[in-house]
Amino acid sequence: MSVPRTVVGVSGGVDSSVAAWLLVQAGEPLAGLFMQNWDDDGSGECRAEDDRRDAVAVCGRLGIPFHFRDFSKEYWAGVFEHFLAEYAAGRTPNPDVLCNREVKFKHFLDAARELGAERIATGHYAQVARAGGRWRLLRGADRDKDQSYFLHQLGQEQLAATLFPIGHLPKAQVRTTAREAGLPTHAKKDSTGICFIGERDFREFLGRWLPARPGEIRDPHGVRVGEHPGVFYFTLGQREGLAIGGVRGRAAAPWYVVGKDVAGNVLYVDQDRDSPWLLSRALRSETMHWIEGAAPAREFDCAAQVRYRQQEEPCRVRVDDDGTVSVRFARAQRAATPGQSLVLYDGPACLGGAVIDSTDAPVPGVQERA
Structure with missing residues (x-):
């Protein structure tokens, strides 16, 4: 088996599939690698095995070697423990940023080098350029899909060893390319939300590690207007899930989270979206x-x-x-x-x-x- 110059992260989704296809069309010596970042927790919501089968099918269609690595322990230590600690402190973390820094552009890059590759490629909507002797991270051409926000922790070493093959394309063209190339993922729905939660109820999932502790919901001046199941289930500006019924003397308007007192277990709300x-x-x-x-x-x-x-x-x-x-x-x-x-x-x-x-x-x- 020939040594690949580039290893592409194949997630089983359409974006990474087209990224791999474009590299094959360019004649790039290529292999695919599927990362498992979350262990099946018995909920039936983890689709890693389905995604892995799709990734295998894509590599088969393209005629490139397929590799698998289990980074679930690294993900737990580098991403999930921080995620829980932040929520317990009343903050709202962004696990996708840490996943990119700690897993996709660290452990995945190391795994690619172990396979003899010089660099990695992913299906992110972002671009890399070199100017003045330094590497720059640029927005993806499709502003609605641009993922540079989640990649802002990357540095010179990672960018020097990374390709973003679809960063110059609009999403619609990626879908069209996948369909015309006969890729098995061309019609697959995009994944949404936090990767390890999937489509399941966020509150139920978080409650496994941060048990509910009900407390008062108050307006900004301390007047009680309801009860919450746990302050860490909510984030600033949130409207959904407050379950505040009609409050005597208040308008029949939506309520929004405007503050959290974790120590006092109080959630503060107001009825002005731009409070x-x-x-x-x-x-x-x-x-x-x-x-x-x-x-x-x-x-x-x-x-x-x-x-x-x-x-x-x-x-x-x-x-x-x-x-x-x-x-x-x-x-x-x-x-x-x-x-x-x-x-x-x-x-x-x-x-x-x-x-x-x-x-x-x-x-x-x-x-x-x-």
Whole structure:
């Protein structure tokens, strides 16, 4: 068996299938590798075996070797334990960011090199370019599918050894290519949500590790309006799942989560989607990761996202001595959430990112409404 120059991560989905097909068409010496990142937990919701069969079928259709690696232990230690700790602390983590850093562009890259390959390829909607002697991570051409937000923890070593074959394509063309190439995954539904939860109920899943502890739901001024099953099941700005019925003297309007007091086990809500309790103009991050290895300047203007698929927002960034950043936005941001990722952009180039540590939004139960 010949040694591949590139190992493509085949997930059993249409994006990685087309990525592999494009590389085969380009004459690239190629092998496919399927990563199992989550053990079957007995719920019947884990589709890893179905995905693996689809990945095998794609490699068979393309005539490339198929490899399998079980990274479930690495995923548990590097991603899932952090996920649980963050929720227990009342924050909202983003496991996809850690999965990319700790598994797909670390253990997968190591496995590819063990097979003799020089680099890896994935079906992410992102692009890599080299300028001024440094590697740059660029947005995918399809802005609606761009995944650079989830890749902001990558560095020079990973980008130098990574191909994103579909990053220049719109999703519709990827589907068309898969169908015309006769790939068995051409009509497969895209996966959504957090990979290890799948289509199951999030609250039921999280409750296996963080048992429910009911408590009061209050408005921002401390008036009780209902009861919650556990504050860590909710995130800022959330509307669904509050189960607040008609409250005497209140309008028949939706309620939104505007704050969490984990120590006091209190969930705070308000009936204004753009409640001032949800709005912030400034935030601080945890230690910042810069894709090119350093910040472009001590202070600079750029654009930022505080959630996936958000329209990028103009901001001013100050790099602090401890490696964190302080960011002030040109306009107020809704539901910027500690635990989620702040990702900075200069045009299509992703500069890097960090976990949001805190914002200047008022704190229900502590600060009175301005």
